[in-house]
Amino acid sequence: MLGFSKSDKARAEFEALVAPWLDALYAGALRLTRNERDAEDLVQDTVMRAYRFFDKFERGTNFRAWLFKILTNTFINGYRRQVKERSLGDESERQSVEAQFFSADTTAQTQNPEEYLLHRVMSEDVLAAIDALPIDFRLVVILADLQEFSYKEIADILDVPVGTVMSRLFRGRRQLEKVLRDRERGALQQPLVDLNAYRERKKLG
Amino acid sequence: MNCRDVEPLLMPYVDGELVDGERVQVEQHLTVCPPCARHADVARHNRTLVRTLAKQGSPAAPQALRDRVLNTVRATEQHRRQRQVLRLSAAAAGVALCAVVGHGQWRSFQRRLYAEDAVRRHARQFPLEVRIPQPEALEAWFDGKLGHRVAVPRFPNAVAEGARVLNVREKQAAYIRYDAPAGASVRPRQVGLFVFGDTGNDVDVGARGDADLRNSNGYNVVSWRDGDLVYQLVTDLDEDDIRSLLPPEPRPRRGELPSQVQPRPPLEVQPAAFRP
Numbered sequence: 001m002l003g004f005s006k007s008d009k010a011r012a013e014f015e016a017l018v019a020p021w022l023d024a025l026y027a028g029a030l031r032l033t034r035n036e037r038d039a040e041d042l043v044q045d046t047v048m049r050a051y052r053f054f055d056k057f058e059r060g061t062n063f064r065a066w067l068f069k070i071l072t073n074t075f076i077n078g079y080r081r082q083v084k085e086r087s088l089g090d091e092s093e094r095q096s097v098e099a100q101f102f103s104a105d106t107t108a109q110t111q112n113p114e115e116y117l118l119h120r121v122m123s124e125d126v127l128a129a130i131d132a133l134p135i136d137f138r139l140v141v142i143l144a145d146l147q148e149f150s151y152k153e154i155a156d157i158l159d160v161p162v163g164t165v166m167s168r169l170f171r172g173r174r175q176l177e178k179v180l181r182d183r184e185r186g187a188l189q190q191p192l193v194d195l196n197a198y199r200e201r202k203k204l205g
Numbered sequence: 206m207n208c209r210d211v212e213p214l215l216m217p218y219v220d221g222e223l224v225d226g227e228r229v230q231v232e233q234h235l236t237v238c239p240p241c242a243r244h245a246d247v248a249r250h251n252r253t254l255v256r257t258l259a260k261q262g263s264p265a266a267p268q269a270l271r272d273r274v275l276n277t278v279r280a281t282e283q284h285r286r287q288r289q290v291l292r293l294s295a296a297a298a299g300v301a302l303c304a305v306v307g308h309g310q311w312r313s314f315q316r317r318l319y320a321e322d323a324v325r326r327h328a329r330q331f332p333l334e335v336r337i338p339q340p341e342a343l344e345a346w347f348d349g350k351l352g353h354r355v356a357v358p359r360f361p362n363a364v365a366e367g368a369r370v371l372n373v374r375e376k377q378a379a380y381i382r383y384d385a386p387a388g389a390s391v392r393p394r395q396v397g398l399f400v401f402g403d404t405g406n407d408v409d410v411g412a413r414g415d416a417d418l419r420n421s422n423g424y425n426v427v428s429w430r431d432g433d434l435v436y437q438l439v440t441d442l443d444e445d446d447i448r449s450l451l452p453p454e455p456r457p458r459r460g461e462l463p464s465q466v467q468p469r470p471p472l473e474v475q476p477a478a479f480r481p
């Protein structure tokens with residue numbers, strides 16, 4: 001007795017849905033784990049989880065966002081512990097970050113007008129700069145700029161308010177651009193500035 | 206709106222995240238305020254550049270990963286299905302699953318599933334990876350592809366068409382397809398032979414272990430064990446045709462008493478050549 005027509009259908013449906021997003025999942029996983037082996041494992045875990053919970057997926061809703069929610073949760077719950085990550089940490093710090101967004105940050109922006117990034121910047125520089133971001137900023141930058149999710153989608157994926165998404169994205173992009181501008185200015189022939197060294201320098205200066 | 210009101214809206218404006226009212230107000234301000242207009246322009250330029258470069262630098266998922274992911278989905282599906290079948294039979298018996306299926310029963314149930322899955326795999330007619338008839342050449346081709354050696358049996362009455370690696374349940378197996386003589390039937394039949402490495406005694410080969418014939422889903426499956434290797438032969442040939450495929454049975458030696466109850470004569474195959 002091998003009555004597999006129905007589940008074969010569900011499996012085929014799942015495969016058809018997931019196949020177009022494997023490249024995107026892998027690209028996101030690479031930026032999260034920062035190495036190929038972990039990225040492959042993360043993608044595999046993500047797809048297996050997605051398949052296991054596929055009956056919970058509401059047909060007709062945003063499958064890509066659903067997949068990335070599983071990807072980020074899998075990463076945060078498993079991989080992040082292995083890789084020591086600097087995080088914004090507790091809720092109070094998060095709230096203060098958000099509070100700053102509409103005060104200190106915007107003032108800083110007004111005082112230090114942004115500059116155009118030049119086309120001399122290379123792909124590797126951008127990826128390395130993303131990889132150097134603290135995880136909370138990195139997650140939002142990956143979802144917004146690499147995956148082009150909307151603020152609302154990112155808020156749903158990360159289970160945070162839209163305001164938090166905005167503040168993290170703002171700060172993440174600002175940090176990213178600063179690193180890239182520094183690279184453009186002086187260190188074109190040197191390896192990309194290590195972000196921790198950069199922070200130390202900033203404290204001293 | 207003044208500059209201070211507009212500043213925090215510039216990023217969402219550039220990201221296309223503002224609702225109509227706010228968007229119009231920001232746009233109106235930008236037409237009359239060059240510094241804010243420049244901020245917006247810089248933000249848009251940098252955003253585009255970062256996005257483009259980040260995407261350009263991101264490699265596609267390796268083909269091996271794609272294959273692995275989809276294969277695992279399929280393997281999971283089989284697992285789920287087997288659990289369902291088991292649950293159904295338990296429900297039919299009208300008792301709780303845990304009460305019916307003790308560990309031993311569960312294991313023997315699991316072991317029997319290899320035959321069913323082998324049948325499914327054979328029936329799907331997966332494309333062969335290599336088309337060579339000589340058993341020695343097939344053994345050479347399998348060398349290093351699996352976690353175990355592959356000894357290809359020689360059937361006197363069937364010629365190998367080719368082979369491939371195929372998963373049966375969670376095990377990778379060597380799969381060799383033979384063309385069998387038509388026998389009593391009109392059309393030529395195909396025989397699929399799976400070779401598993403089975404050190405854990407996971408695959409059911411019947412109580413005797415030499416040759417166990419069972420019917421699964423319209424196919425006959427003959428299973429036997431040779432050391433760490435388990436063979437499963439899947440075919441829609443009937444039992445007599447299977448016997449004709451195999452070498453003739455040695456006749457009972459003169460002087461031996463024919464047994465009263467004829468046991469099912471064992472199906473024998475010639476020992477496979479083994480390339481170390």
Ligand SMILES: [Zn+2]
Binds near residue numbers: 207211240241242
């Ligand atoms: Zn202005």
